[in-house]
Amino acid sequence: MTKFRGWLSVQVAKHPKRVVLVLIILFNVLFITLSAALISALSLRGTEGMNFFHAAYYTVTMILDAGCIESVIKDIGTTGVALTITCLAVIVIGMITFTGAVIGYFTNILNDFIENASAGNTRLYLSNHTVILNWNARAPEIVNDLLYSDNKETVVALVKSGRDEIKKEIEERLHLTIEKENAVVSKKADTMGFFARRRYLKNNKLGNNVSFIVIEGNIFSQKQLRDIRIDLAKAVIILSNDPSDSAAEDGTHSDEGNPQAVKALMQAADIVSAGNASHDQNIIIEITDPWTYDIVQRIISGKELGDKCNIITFHVEKILGQLLAQLSITPQMTLVYDDLFSNKGAAFYTEPVKTDNEIGYIRDYLSTHENAIPLALLTHNGESFFCFAANNHDDIDEEHKPKSSGYSVKLNDTQSECKRVIMIGHNSKVEEIMSCYEAYISCQTRDKQISPLKVTVIDEADSIRWIDYQRYSFVEETAELDLYNIKKAFETIGRLLFDTEEETSILILSDDTELDEYADSSALMYLVYIQDYIKEMLRKNPGYDKKRIKTIVEITDPGHYDIVKGYENVEAVISNRFTGNIITQIGEKEAIYDFYKDLLSYSSDKAGGQSKKPQLKKVSSFFKEIPPKCTAYDLVRAVFEASVSSAEASQMQHPALVLGYVKATGETIVFSGDLSEIDVSLEAEDKIIVYTAFVCNPY
Numbered sequence: 001m002t003k004f005r006g007w008l009s010v011q012v013a014k015h016p017k018r019v020v021l022v023l024i025i026l027f028n029v030l031f032i033t034l035s036a037a038l039i040s041a042l043s044l045r046g047t048e049g050m051n052f053f054h055a056a057y058y059t060v061t062m063i064l065d066a067g068c069i070e071s072v073i074k075d076i077g078t079t080g081v082a083l084t085i086t087c088l089a090v091i092v093i094g095m096i097t098f099t100g101a102v103i104g105y106f107t108n109i110l111n112d113f114i115e116n117a118s119a120g121n122t123r124l125y126l127s128n129h130t131v132i133l134n135w136n137a138r139a140p141e142i143v144n145d146l147l148y149s150d151n152k153e154t155v156v157a158l159v160k161s162g163r164d165e166i167k168k169e170i171e172e173r174l175h176l177t178i179e180k181e182n183a184v185v186s187k188k189a190d191t192m193g194f195f196a197r198r199r200y201l202k203n204n205k206l207g208n209n210v211s212f213i214v215i216e217g218n219i220f221s222q223k224q225l226r227d228i229r230i231d232l233a234k235a236v237i238i239l240s241n242d243p244s245d246s247a248a249e250d251g252t253h254s255d256e257g258n259p260q261a262v263k264a265l266m267q268a269a270d271i272v273s274a275g276n277a278s279h280d281q282n283i284i285i286e287i288t289d290p291w292t293y294d295i296v297q298r299i300i301s302g303k304e305l306g307d308k309c310n311i312i313t314f315h316v317e318k319i320l321g322q323l324l325a326q327l328s329i330t331p332q333m334t335l336v337y338d339d340l341f342s343n344k345g346a347a348f349y350t351e352p353v354k355t356d357n358e359i360g361y362i363r364d365y366l367s368t369h370e371n372a373i374p375l376a377l378l379t380h381n382g383e384s385f386f387c388f389a390a391n392n393h394d395d396i397d398e399e400h401k402p403k404s405s406g407y408s409v410k411l412n413d414t415q416s417e418c419k420r421v422i423m424i425g426h427n428s429k430v431e432e433i434m435s436c437y438e439a440y441i442s443c444q445t446r447d448k449q450i451s452p453l454k455v456t457v458i459d460e461a462d463s464i465r466w467i468d469y470q471r472y473s474f475v476e477e478t479a480e481l482d483l484y485n486i487k488k489a490f491e492t493i494g495r496l497l498f499d500t501e502e503e504t505s506i507l508i509l510s511d512d513t514e515l516d517e518y519a520d521s522s523a524l525m526y527l528v529y530i531q532d533y534i535k536e537m538l539r540k541n542p543g544y545d546k547k548r549i550k551t552i553v554e555i556t557d558p559g560h561y562d563i564v565k566g567y568e569n570v571e572a573v574i575s576n577r578f579t580g581n582i583i584t585q586i587g588e589k590e591a592i593y594d595f596y597k598d599l600l601s602y603s604s605d606k607a608g609g610q611s612k613k614p615q616l617k618k619v620s621s622f623f624k625e626i627p628p629k630c631t632a633y634d635l636v637r638a639v640f641e642a643s644v645s646s647a648e649a650s651q652m653q654h655p656a657l658v659l660g661y662v663k664a665t666g667e668t669i670v671f672s673g674d675l676s677e678i679d680v681s682l683e684a685e686d687k688i689i690v691y692t693a694f695v696c697n698p699y
Helices: 002-014 016-044 050-066 064-070 081-119 139-148 163-189 194-204 222-228 259-273 290-303 318-331 334-338 358-366 430-444 462-466 487-498 523-538 558-565 575-589 592-600 632-650
Strands: 130-133 153-157 210-215 234-240 281-287 309-317 347-352 371-378 381-391 419-424 455-460 475-480 503-508 549-555 570-574 610-619 659-662 669-670 686-694
Touching: 002 016, 002 210, 064 475, 081 592, 081 669, 130 139, 130 381, 139 153, 139 163, 139 210, 139 575, 153 163, 153 222, 153 523, 163 194, 163 210, 210 347, 222 259, 234 259, 234 575, 259 281, 259 290, 281 290, 281 575, 309 318, 309 487, 318 334, 318 419, 318 430, 318 503, 318 549, 318 570, 318 575, 318 592, 334 610, 334 659, 347 371, 347 549, 347 592, 358 371, 358 523, 358 632, 371 592, 371 659, 371 686, 430 455, 455 462, 455 487, 455 570, 462 558, 487 503, 487 523, 503 523, 523 558, 549 558, 558 570, 570 575, 575 592, 592 610, 632 659
Parallel strands: 130 153, 130 234, 153 210, 234 281, 281 309, 419 455, 419 503, 455 475, 503 549, 549 570
Antiparallel strands: 347 381, 371 381, 610 686, 659 669, 659 686
16 A cells, blocks of 8 residues: 555556546546446336446436437337436536536645645655755756666656756656667667577666656755655755856856855755654765865764764765876776766665675685675774775675686885976866866975976956966966967967976866856867867877877766767867766665765875875786786786785785776776676786775875
């Protein structure tokens, strides 16, 4: 009964007109059935040979056309009074009372019902669903990533306005994702036999497992929040406004706090922490400024939430700034993060454990499991968790007894090469990007005279003066940029690309304060100009290795992805997709946020500090000898044992776990599923993806 009520409440919220139609049909069927039964039961003169089905047919014809009464009453002079009165009553009730007054009355009721359902004034009987309060550009990515979940998902969005537009946006987004994913699956199955192909398609085709409900109303209303059952939701996500929402016509942007999000948090926390609410619910609130963060911290400390409610502050600009900084330093990590941050393919999962010995746990786990890769020991709210990279959560517990192959490798003590970044444009995350660069330098610098990172900023004159890049010692120079006279910047770009030896990345930022209709416009224009210039310079320098130039373009609209991917050696970072995916992951498993914070940041506040994250290591420099062909499981275990052996000998305890590899051609493989079934053949110019620590040496 509970499941039926839940299903019915979803149908009422999503398709109120359809529910009303079914009720009208049922009422008509019941009325006709009772009328036919009465006429048939009378068995008076003129109806002696009329069974129930005849009576039902004649009842319908009399309601539709009063003249059809002659089919029942052949002669009014010889027909009984009771039958005549019954037939006339059927006509009156069916044609006049029902068709007129009753239908008119119920039409008004049904109109009110439909309006109330659309406005969210009907109560949903749901549990273990995801609630989104407010709407911004990251919200569609949160919903879209749930397509890859192993379970059926229900998402309820309570928004201030724009219900129809949001519903249409999500329907198109999900449809496009399913279409693209299934096209890839179908292409892979083309070479298979008939039965193998059908089996492969059945097991791998993506279906729509997301029920999405949009309710237009007041996100601060206790009644509406209770009606969408946030007290039983597995996650409540409170979204901030996009920077473009507060952009003035002159392009300026307000950095004031977000009181709406704070108010929504207070309401949600009050309901979620109530006595009848579920346990271990996650409330995720996006933070975009220090004022909002301070207020949220006061709310957390002021409420005794216990195990009812976990409030997680998600620093949007900080996370995105760190992410863009990392990817500009190592562009090939873009595809790796795109895979690992999503529910699609390999992803990060957490599992509670009872141990404080990270290395011992990893060693024991790898000896009995081969479907997941253990990464790090986490401590959250006094409990211990282990983070894994796996295809799904069930793979973590699936035990095997891998055969000992005796496979081993020897590692070098590799040092990071000096890198150069050309940052073009600006957005609200620039300060966080520069802070991350500073932390990276602290973690990589051993010789104070040699900086592992050199940055050049090319931007509009007003932005350069406003941000004051000269305060950063690693910023070698700044150059003014004019979108309508961009050739002024080409001299600087050409000199840095073709007259220096460092590996160079170009980071093109999307101005997130632009109005929605102009989203990514400046970034795409910069890309067109710069790629044309690079193409011309390569034509003049045919011996130059074009793979040395990597371009990272930040875009906020996923619809621009294909435009960017049309250029060679260019990676698109869909910033809203990355953050949306991370929020989805946090909503499902709270402890994973601590893992992400460590993964995206560099520890530089104390000597010997460290942060762990996936890194790309060139095979020829990471290994003392090129590893022979092996399975992914053999490689993971051999690299771990080699790193631990050297770490234990030097008391440095920095295990290395292989997550996959990147071929010299650019093909990226992230391990997932049964590692013993994945063949690995590495060459000197390939790079392996290693999850290990950065050891900080601040100066």
